[in-house]
Structure formats: C-alpha cells, structure tokens
Amino acid sequence: MRYVSTRGGIEPVSFSQAVMMGLATDGGLLLPESFPQIDEATLKQWAGLSFIELAVEVMYPFVGEDISRQELVDLVERSYASFTHPEVTPVVELGPLKILELFHGPTAAFKDVALQFLGNLFELLLERSGGRLNILGATSGDTGSAAIYGVRGQERIDIFILHPKGRVSPIQERQMTTVLDANVHNIAITGTFDDGQRIVKALFNDLEFKSEYTLGAVNSINWARILAQVVYYFYAWGRVSGGDVNHPVTFSVPTGNFGDIFAGYVAKRMGLPIERLILATNRNDILSRFVNSGVYSTGTVHPTISPSMDIQISSNFERYLYYLMDENPAAVKALMEQMNSEGRLEVPEEKRVEVNRLFYAAAVSEEETQSQIRETYEQTGYILDPHTAVGVHAARAFPGAVCLATAHPAKFGAAVKEAIGVESEPPPSLQGLMEKEARCAVLDADAAVIKAYMKSTLAN
Template identity: 70%
Template sequence: MKYLSTRGGVTSIGFAEAVMMGLGTDGGLLVPESLPRFGPDRLRELATLRFQDLAVELFAPFVGDEIPRADLVDLVERSYAGFSHPEVTPLHEAGGRRYLELFHGPTAAFKDVALQFLGNLFEYLLQRDGGELNILGATSGDTGSAAIYGVRGKQRINIFILHPKGRVSPIQERQMTSVLDANVHNIAVRGTFDDAQRVVKTLFNDLDFKRRYHLGAVNSINWVRILAQTVYYFYAWGRISHGDPERRVSFSVPTGNFGDVFAGFLARRMGLPVERLIIATNRNDILTRFVDTGSYAKGEVFHTLSPAMDIQIASNFERYLYYLMDQDTAAVRALLADLEQHGRLRVGADRLQQVQADFAARAVSDADTLAQIRETHAASGYILCPHTAVGARAAADHADAVVLATAHPAKFNEAVSEAIGREAPPPPSLQGLMDKATRCAELDADAGAVAEHMRATLTVAP
C-alpha cells in the first residue's frame, strides 16, 4: 500500500514513511492510493473476530509487507492489553439506544483506541530504523492526554502538546499536566483550539524546522489515527448484524475535528454496510452548515459544555474533500485556496447532493445537551458525557442509530452535575487525579514562541 497527499505534492510513499511524516510536506493530509474492499464473505469472517484480531485484519492491507505479521500482532495485543473492558469497545444498551463505549482505555476517551497503538508503532519504527521523534500536537481536550499516555516514558520520543488555556475541562487539563515523565511537555496557549492548531500547522509547514527537530504528529492528521478508528465501526456492526451483510447500521458521531466520523466514512467505502452517518455538532456548527448548504465558512468559536468539539476548522475535512472531489488534488487545492483567502469554500449543487447522501447532520445546543443527559439518566440510570449526549440528541430521528460514547462522563462532571444533580463515579484511571502535582508552560498562541520553547527544551544544537 502506497500513500499520497490530498494536495498532490507527495506521492507513492510507504506506510512507515507516512506514519512518521504525519502532515504531508506539501501541507496536505496523507491518504492511501486505494482502499481495500470487503465483500459479503469477508464481512462474515470479520464479524466473528474479537477486537484485537479484527484490528490486525483491518490494518494488514494498509501496512503491507513493511511490518511482519507477527510483529503487527504483538503491537496490537500490547496496545489494547491495558483497556479495562475485555471487548475494548463494547456496546451498551440504555433507554432503548445502543451506545458504543469508547472510553475504557487509560485516559477514559475514544482517542486511546488509536493512540495506544500509534505510540507503540512509533516506538517500534524508531527502534527498528533508528532516529528520534518530537511529537507536536494541539488538543481540544482528549487527544492530548491520550497521546501523552501513548508515548510517556518511551525511548527516542518527546511530546509537546498545546491546549487552549481555560478551555478544556479541569480533569482533561490535569490528565495532561500531571504526567511528569521527562519526555512529556505541556503548553497552555492563550487562545482557542483553532489558534493552537494553527501554530502546529505553521510549524509543520516550516520544512526546515520540521526536519531539524524531527517533528511527528499524533493528532488526527496522522493517517494511523483514522485507520485505527475504523476498527470499532466494523466491531459494532459485527455485534449487531451477527455477520449478515444485508444488515445495515447507522452511527451518530459527536464531531469536532471530523476524524471520527471520517473513519466511519472510510469504513463504508471499504464495504461496511453503513446506513447513515450522522454528524453531531454543538453550537460550533460549521460541519452541520456545510451538510445543509454546501458552504464551509469560518465563524466565531463558542465555548460550550462539550469543549472537545469547540472547533471551527476541522482538520480531517480536507480528507473528505479529496474523496468528494473524486480524488482530484487540484480541485482540493482550489477549494482550500478559497478557504484561506475568503474564510469559506463552497461546493456546487451536484457535490452537495453527494454530501447529503454521505451524511446527515444536526447541531445541538447546551440546553438540549443537558436535557439529553437528564432524560437518559431518568429513563435508564445511564450517565452520558456531554459529547455523547450531543450524539444522542442528534440521532433523535434515527431510533436505531448507534451513538459513539466518546468519553467517560466523569471527565465532565460539571455538566453532569448540572444535568442530574450529582457527579458520575470516576473510573479507577481518574481517581485521585486532581491531587497530583503538575507541570505546564504558558505561552502566547504564536508559532515563534512555541518554536523557541521547543528549541530551549530540546537543547538541539543549531
């Protein structure tokens, strides 16, 4: 399997190089040159597999012969050994709704599913091929802690995570800043997540800086993040369909950076019988507006009860544009130039028709988020995190849609308490967290300031 950039400036690179490159050197996002397609017989086989074995089968076509199968199996087994549920991503039914629980990893959020694997993969490739890696990423909440837990203490790796100061939950902040391993570096930037993400992209696009400081990416611009997230769509479908290739399943996906729902989109292109993909957004509704109108226009970033979704510019949207424009990289570049110059891009009526065939979308207010937490708890005793509540509310007209439960509710107990009058009991991974010592730098949301901080921290000779 070879990889190329959505913007056409990178072509025919291998899996390992794509993993280590993260963001394409032309500023685009890496995608496979082709996708495997699973027919009915293969889907029946995949439906019977436990999560780890399913992951190996789905990863194998994308890895090719670059990693021996025995090594790939070992990487996958080690990556999911620390999850607290034997199914890794179990289905749970509450109040007549199925929830796909993605929060049984070490940081109690869905990002663990991909980042535990990616951390081990980075370490494997660095030990095999030599070199070092300085991971740089921005987080709106859960990516940062999951990335940190994925690489903490690993050899040949440093990690620098930017989060918007005061705009992540207290538990999310403490999960990141209480990790005191020498290779972990947290930076609180004065601004929004989009400001932090812009700093990261600026530094990745500085090719001299990227080469000199061996930058790598763990957020959803890294292709492996998307690949790993396709697994739980296949897993959930298998548990519901019992291998019947005629059984189609819908999913409602709380969406900020578009990575999680894009993984579902790819799973469908690979042959998974997906009926509907519902994009669930909060007040920051740029993706909902795009599905409704074909216009993707920047706006103000609002602070909400579901902060991981407080995003205007969704990093993975560019990957979707690549497929929407029939894999025409010149057309993608033209659309992105409009976005850069005018703050918006628009697709024509024929493309909008395709968008609306690919997705449904709904924006959910904070008031409705709280109402959903309250109603679900009253009906079943099950507690939703606010992001999951957005997904459930957005699926109101799709009674059989599976809602992706993206985080444990105890990570957002301020919202939970407001909704039901008490906190959600914390899982073992969160107990005692707020009493731990922390370490974090605070900087302006400026690429130069972050670059200088990295230079000083790494003490790399010029």
C-alpha cells in the same frame, strides 16, 4: 499500499513514511491510494472476531508491506492490554438506543483507541531506524492526554502538547499536566484550540524546522489514527447485526475535527453496510452547516459544556473533500487556498446532494445537551457525557442508531451534575488527579514563541 497527498504535491510514500511524515510536505493530508474491498463472506467472518483479532484483519492490508503480520499482532495486543473492558469497545443496548463505549482506555476517552496504537507504532519504527522523534500536537481536551499516555517515558520521543488555557475541563487539564516524565512537555496557550491547530500546521509546514527537529504528528492528521478508529465501526456492526450483511447500521458521531466520522466513511468505502453517518456538532457548527448548505465557513469559537468539539477549522475535512471532489488534488488545493484566503469555500450543488446521501447533520444546543443527559438518565439510569449526549440527541430521528460514546462522563463532572444532580463515579484512572503535582508552561498563541520554546527545551 502506498499513500498520496490530498494536494498531489508528493510522490507516493509507504505506510511507515506516512506515519512518520504526519502532515504531507505539500501541506496536504495523506491517504491510501485505494481502499481494500471487503466481500460479504469476509464481513460475516469478521463479525465473530474479538476486537484484537478484528483490528489485525482491518489494519493489515494498509500496513502489510512495512510491518509483518506478527509484528502487527504484537502491536495490537500491546496497545489494548491497558483497556479495562475485555471487549475493548463494547456496545451497550438501552432499548432501541445503542451506545458504542470508546472510553475504556487509560485516559477514559476514545482517543486512546488510536493513540495507544500510534505510540507503540512510533516506538517500533524508531527502534528500526535508530532515530528520534519530537511529537507536536494540539488538543481540545482528549487528544493531548491520550497521546501523552501513549508515549510517556519512551527514550526516543519527546512530546509537546498545546491546549487552550482555561478551555478544557479541569480533569482533562490535570490528565495532561500531572504526567511528569522528562519527555512530556505541556503548553497552555492563551488562545483557542484553532489557534493551537494553526500553530501546529505552521510548524509542520516550516520544512527546515520539521526536518531538523524530526517533528511527528499525533493529531488526526496522522493517517494511523484514522486507521485505528476504522476498526470499531466494523466491530460495532458485527455486534449489532450478528454478521447479517443485509443489516445496515446508522452511526451517530459527535465530532469537531471530522477524524472520528471520517473513519466511518473509510469503513463505508471498504464495504461496511453503513446506511447513514450522523454528524453531530454542538453550537460550533461549521461541519453541520457544510452538510446542510455546501458552504464551509469559519465563525467564532463558542465555549460549551462539550469542549472537545469547540472547533471551527476541522483538520480532517480536507480528506473527505478529496473524495467528494473525485480524488482531484488540484481541485482540493484550489478550495483550500480559497479557504485560507477568504475563510470559506463552497462546493457545487450536485456535490452537496452527494454529501446528503450519506451524511445527516445536526447542531445541538447546550440546553438540548443537558436535557438529553437528564432524559437518558431518568429513562435508563445510564449517564452520558456531554459529547455523547450531542450524538444521542442528533440521532433521535434514527431509532436503532449506534451512538459513539467518546468519553467517560466523569471527565465532565460539573456538566453531568448540573443535568442530573449527581456526578458519575470516576474510573480508577481519573481518581486523585486534582491532588497530584502538575507542570505546564503558559505561552502566547504564536508559532514563533512555540518554536523558540521547543528549541530551548530540546537543547537542555
């Protein structure tokens, strides 16, 4: 399997090269040249596999040239050993509503599914090459802590994570800043998540700096993150359908950066019977506006009770755009250049119709989010976190949909308590965080400032 850029400016690269490159050197995102096609007999067989077994089967066609099957088995087993549920990503049924719980990893968020794997993958590749890696990432809340827990203490890796000061939940902040390993560097920027994402892309596009300091990506611009997330779509389908290939499933995905829902799109392209993908946003609705109008245009970032979705520029959207534009990198490059210069892009009407054949989109208000938390709790006793509540509310017109639960409700205790009067009992990984020692630099949201900080830190 070889990987190409959405903008067509690089020669195809191997899986290992794609993982270590992160963002393509032409500014685009990396994608496989083709998707393996899964036939009905294989789908039926996969429906009965454990999560660990299934992860190996789903991932192997994408990595097989670079990583042996046994190495992949070892990677997968090591990556999910820290999850507290034996199924890793169980499906909970609440009457017709089905919840795919993705928060049983060490930081109680769905990002653990991908970042535990990516951290171990980085370690394997660096041991082979004898090299070092400096990870640079931006987080709207959960990516940072999951990435940090994936690589903390590793000898060949330093990690720099930017988060918007005061715009993540207190627990999300403490999950990052209380990790005091010498290779972990937390930076609170005086700006928004989009500012952090812009800085990360600017430094990755500074090819001299990227090469000299061997930058690596943990944001969902890294293809390996998308690949790991594809697995739980197949897993959930198997649990819900019992392996009946004539049983399509609709998934509702709370999303801001388009990575999690793009993994569902990949699963669909591979042959998984997905009927619809519900794209659920909060009031930061650039993605839902695109699905409903064909126009992708930036606006103001509004702080909400679902802060991990407080995003206006969705870094994975370009990957979907590549397929929407018939895998034409010149068309994608032109659209992204228009986006950069004008703050908007628009696809032709026939393309918008194509989008609507698979995607349904809804923007959910703060009041609707809190009402959904309260309603679900009163009817079932189950506590939704605010992001999952956005997905559940968006799926109200789709009985039987599988809603992705992206975080444990205890990570957003204040919002949950306001909705239902009580907080969720925190899992062991979240207990005592607010009393621990913390370490964090506060810097301007400026690429030159971050670059200088990284150079100074790595020189010590």
